[in-house]
Amino acid sequence: MKKSLLAALAAATALGCLPVAAENLITSDRVGPSDAPKKMVFRMTGDGPSSTDPTWAAGYTKLYTDFINNHPGWQLELQMMTGDISQEQARMLEQAKAGHAPDCAAIDSFVLPLFKQAGVLKSLSPYFKKEEIDQLFPFVRDGVTGKDGQIYAWWWSTDLRVLYRNKEIVPNAPETWADAKAAALASVKAGMEGMLFNGSRYEGTGFDWLGNFWGQGGKLVDDAGKPIFADAANRDKFVKAVNYYRDLVESGAAPKRVATIGNYDDFNAAAAAGTTAMFVGGNWQYRQLQNSMDPAEFAKWTFSMLPGITADQRSTGTGGWTVAAFSSEPEKVEMCAALAREVYMGPANALQEQLPTRTDLYDKYDVFKSEANQTFAKALKVGQARPGVLVYPEISNQIQIMMGKVLTGAATTDAAVDEAYKATLDAYGRL
Amino acid sequence: MSARAVTSKLSFLGMAGRHNRVPSPYPWLMPVILVMGLFYLYPVVDVFRYAFTDLTLLGGEGHYTLSTFANVLTRPELLQILWVTFVFTAGSVIGQQVIGLAMALVVVRSEKRHLFGTTILRTTALIAWVVPGIAGGIIWKMLFNEAPFGGLNSLLRLLGMAPVQWLSDPDVVMWSVVLSNVWRGTAFSMVVMYAALKAIDPSLYEAAEVDGATARQKLFFVTLPQLRPAILVNMILITIQTLNTFDAIISLTGGGPGRATEVLSLYTFNVVFRNYDLAAGSVLSIVMLVISLGLALIYASFLPKDEKA
Structure with a gap:
């Protein structure tokens, strides 16, 4: 014993x-x-x-x-x-x-x-x-x-940015900005809150959006690292890309609250809650959605390349x-x-x-x-990395400020772009 | 060493003979002078030094120059930043002072009447005060979330009211930020006002009652005049505290949308840690210091002379 x-x-x-x-x-x-x-x-x-x-x-x-x-x-x-x-x-x-x-x-x-x-x-x-x-x-x-x-x-x-969508509500992958707006408006009619994307003071705001500018062949900086995104050759492309987001909000295809989103987790939450059918997110979110949703719900979700101004002018941030x-x-x-x-x-x-x-x-x-x-x-293959230049953090900061003003209607696109451009040139001069 | 020199040295150290026993304060003050100098004065001196350079966080030696001052003080966004700071500070200070005083009056009154819940009220307010700024910002972000599942808007929908664009409307967002800051800071004002209320001589109220004063008259002619020094000191403290607040804002709005809630302290933080501009950040820190000192002096000028001493 x-x-x-x-x-x-x-x-x-x-x-x-x-x-x-x-x-x-x-x-x-x-x-x-x-x-x-x-x-x-x-x-x-x-x-x-x-x-x-x-x-x-x-x-x-x-x-x-x-x-x-x-x-x-x-x-x-x-x-x-x-x-x-x-x-x-x-x-x-x-x-x-x-x-x-x-x-x-x-x-x-x-x-x-x-x-x-x-x-x-x-x-x-x-x-x-x-x-x-x-x-x-x-x-x-x-x-x-x-x-x-x-x-x-x-x-x-x-990593890279893609457009996630709920196939039940948005069956076809939007290839152009016009497709994306139409699909988002259709999702609003179906009771969703439209297309979501980062739009607040957050690095992802500029980075997720830049594909729309790069897809048109726009350049942020020249070979010397000087900002050129709103010079004669690039301004029109930049303004068009900003107006794409502005139009999404003003038309109701995206909720105004995008100006407050600065976290990819917010998209996962909205997708899991069934309040959105489209969002611009990162590739890593695919696994996160899979891990957080039950299989039947996750099966409704898919993704595609970010839309472009035309179907063959597309890019994404890596x-x-x-x-x-x-x-x-x-x-x-x-x-x-x-x-x-x-x-x-x-x-x-x-x-x-x-x-x-x-x-x-x-x-x-x-x-x-x-x-x-x-x-x-x-x-x-159509991805583009952020330029490895000293002034990039300030370019990103100014794009975030500009986006906030544009999405909330606090400034015209032209004024906001000019202000952002001048501020980045000033910062470049100081570095 | 001569006897005189030794005596002089002993005198400095407060160890002189009985015949000239006037203890020197220096040995006792040295620790505090050293600590203050090392941990408070040295950084301030360094900030002034950096402000006259073009130093960045990116390396390089930096050169002494006056151009940083000229550059920072002429930035087009600075006026807007100062206006946002003024609105945030004024809204927060007035809100915290008024609500803090009201809560202290309620607590004192409730204690006199032995009402249930006084301790709960006091503790609840204090809980908000001890929540770190970042955590407070996150809590309010969840409440102000404008998604269909957002906290406050869900409540409004339940009540049949329209949702509010708490953070995306540039005209509303500042008041949302002020609300969150008042929530957090009111407990401090309540504690200061509570202590001051307790210190008021009860005979003053007895005399007022004998004279037939109403409750309103007692508040305006007894309580508030008696609280004046405490209110002014409290306002100095919460003004400086509010001017330095950026942790709650950075987690709630990040200063956006655009620059709608970018106060001077957050702007300074962004200039140093996002633009890597150490010299410009130092100039902005001096601007903050001047504003804080200026406001403190203005408040102090209203203090009764004997209180100043």
Whole structure:
């Protein structure tokens, strides 16, 4: 009796200890044993074990566990960014300049030029083979390469904007702006609130809309990085693209509340609540919709390329995330490169169905052979990245201000465009 | 070292002999002077220094120049930003002061009558005060959401009323932002007014009652004059607090639509962290400092002379 009691106690203790040991390896702010002699601080987005999506969180937990097991003696201290990416990145840039940056961090591709310009990043070239770098899409390779030919970040995922629609209400994919307006008005008649898009003071406002300008052949900046979006050659295209959104609101094809939307989650909420039939969103939302809706409801949803002024003048904005190193210790830079390679370059793409930046990875993972991802890959061909110039954040800021004024009727399109253009030229002069 | 020098040094340290025992204040003041200098004065000096440069967050050494002042103070959007700041600050300060005073009067009155719910009222107001600005902004964003499932508009629809464009109408959005800020800041005014009300000599009310004063007369001729110093001090504090508010606005509207709710503090934040213009942000910080000091001095000039001391 005594023996069996002791055996039961020992078994219970052993069983009890196992989950504790497993739990201790990954916490909300650490990966690896807390007493590991070597530590790397990684500042990250939600693309990790703390993802709000339970499926992704579980997937990342496994990826990170495998990673840390492959690197004994190391622990990662995880620092989470908030959703205000622009602010987070600006703060990190300031910290880096003061020598207080994390060892390794996620950097949004559109602000990468600022970090390269500030000279705060460490070269990752020694840790990636030439063949791997050659596999990157050209715009990605250019984005991560410095003036000295070294790569200063690993751009692991890219994304693009598409038009989501509820097939029951909008059966055919709108190909032109006129199609989109007609479809949105039809959806309003069916009791929906029309087409939704970002229109508030938010980076996505400008970026999601820019495809309408780029599709006409418009250019934001010249080769020297000077804003030219409202010069003689581009102004008409820019004004037409702004008026497209203005007309959607004024005609009732889009609700006025778009001027207050600055979060892609709002679209998911509206789609799940059944109050909208169309929205301009990111490719990553396809999986989010799938995860948040029951299969029958999700089956009603599909997506297509953003409409253009004509069917053959279409484009879309492409962005994505990079991993870069700040540490002055080569060992930590190598660890940062290893994290980019082993967790993000491929495995994380497959987990989140985030589009890879390497052409060969589309064949390596089955998820990218799905119809949805093939369509995304096709749309990527007309994709355009934000210009990697110092003045871009101010261009984006001015487009957000302009859009707010235009969508609420507080200013005429011409006046708002002229004001935005002048402000960006002034900012360019100061940089 | 001569004996005189030693005595002088001891005197400085407050350790001189019994015959000239006038303790020096310096050793006792040094810690606070050091802390103030290090954590308060040094950053202010740095802001003034940056304002006379062309420094950005993007690197480079920067050069000393006066052009940043000229550039910032002549920006076309600055007047609108200042107007928005004025409306936001005036609306918030008046709202917080009036409602805070009203709530304090209700609480004091209820306590005298031992009414049920006094503590609940006081605690509820204080809960709003301790909610961080960002969280408060998110809460109000959910309430003001203009989607068919938005909080306040759903309520209005239930009551058979038309929905309101809380955040998308440029004429309404400022008042929505003021409302959220008044909600958050009223508890502070209530606490200050409550303490001041408690300090009023009860004999003044007894005398007023003997003279046959009505409740309204007691409020205007006893309570408000007695509260005057507390009201002025409270207004100084909440004006400075409101001028510095940007966390609640950034999460509620981001300053939009357009620039409809972009107050000076948020504009300064945007200039530094979105335009990376450290020098211009420093100039704007000095503008904020001058406005805050100016308003504080104006309020202080209304304080009774003995209160100032």
